[in-house]
Amino acid sequence: MKYSIALAFILSASFLQAGLLSSKDDVKVRCVYSGTDGNCVEPSLTATHELVITVFGQGVAPTVTASPAQAYALAKRAALADGYRQIAERVQGVHVEGQDFVKNMMLQRSTVRTSVEAMVRGANVMDTTFKDGLCEIELEIVLSYSQLAK
Amino acid sequence: MRNRTRNRPLLLAACQIISACTLIGDDFLISYRITTKNSTVQTENLSVSKSMTPCSGIKTNTLILSRSSNELLKTTLQNNEEDFFTFVTQQTFHLQSHQNINLQSHNSTETLTLPTHCYAVEFNDDTATITLLQ
Numbered sequence: 208m209k210y211s212i213a214l215a216f217i218l219s220a221s222f223l224q225a226g227l228l229s230s231k232d233d234v235k236v237r238c239v240y241s242g243t244d245g246n247c248v249e250p251s252l253t254a255t256h257e258l259v260i261t262v263f264g265q266g267v268a269p270t271v272t273a274s275p276a277q278a279y280a281l282a283k284r285a286a287l288a289d290g291y292r293q294i295a296e297r298v299q300g301v302h303v304e305g306q307d308f309v310k311n312m313m314l315q316r317s318t319v320r321t322s323v324e325a326m327v328r329g330a331n332v333m334d335t336t337f338k339d340g341l342c343e344i345e346l347e348i349v350l351s352y353s354q355l356a357k
Numbered sequence: 358m359r360n361r362t363r364n365r366p367l368l369l370a371a372c373q374i375i376s377a378c379t380l381i382g383d384d385f386l387i388s389y390r391i392t393t394k395n396s397t398v399q400t401e402n403l404s405v406s407k408s409m410t411p412c413s414g415i416k417t418n419t420l421i422l423s424r425s426s427n428e429l430l431k432t433t434l435q436n437n438e439e440d441f442f443t444f445v446t447q448q449t450f451h452l453q454s455h456q457n458i459n460l461q462s463h464n465s466t467e468t469l470t471l472p473t474h475c476y477a478v479e480f481n482d483d484t485a486t487i488t489l490l491q
Contacts, residue, residue: 295454
């Protein structure tokens with residue numbers, strides 16, 4: 208009896224320490240955005256802290272083009288659209304809809320649909336590379352309180 | 358001897374003609390839409406139309422493009438598309454993206470639209486100055 212009372216006291220004390228008495232500083236935030244040096248970057252947008260989002264959009268030149276210049280231009284357009292999509296996905300989020308069809312305990316059909324719709328303003332093209340028919344655009348957008356207020 | 362006051366309307370008209378010849382300004386409505394499928398451009402559409410009514414707004418960003426004489430604005434924009442797209446990327450784009458992934462295939466479609474905006478365009482002999490009105 209004495210042992211059970213002592214055990215209950217120790218358990219309740221440990222729960223109190225873990226839950227009620229712990230300070231907010233002990234809460235660990237999972238690193239979502241990391242820099243090139245591997246250090247975790249604060250993902251939250253505050254009044255004093257701007258958030259820079261960098262994406263790499265990729266576009267492919269069509270197989271039939273009138274000239275290499277046209278192939279480059281069209282691949283760059285496609286890369287721009289892909290970059291804008293990635294920005295919208297990062298900032299606004301993606302609507303995901305999944306559907307699995309199972310028959311006789313076997314997966315017959317699996318479909319995932321994602322969609323995003325957004326207005327994007329102020330994206331800057333930082334760098335453009337074109338190699339082997341693939342165009343890659345580095346797009347950067349700076350999120351700040353002043354821009355959101357506009 | 359001719360009266361000097363009667364020469365004023367003639368002088369004013371001459372100044373107007375000279376200024377009209379050197380600098381012709383108009384408002385244009387410009388929009389752009391591109392559709393890509395699986396990272397390849399499917400359709401691209403640049404629409405340029407002269408505004409039937411004067412646009413109201415404050416002049417903001419300006420772009421100067423080189424052009425040959427009597428060249429249409431749409432042709433000028435197509436000839437200087439790199440500069441034009443660098444200019445318009447600062448503005449708001451509307452994006453609509455859909456991806457469909459199943460066991461056999463992966464299809465993606467993106468539609469990027471530059472909403473119709475009014476631009477004040479001034480044509481010179483060898484340049485066109487495009488200013489966004491907001």
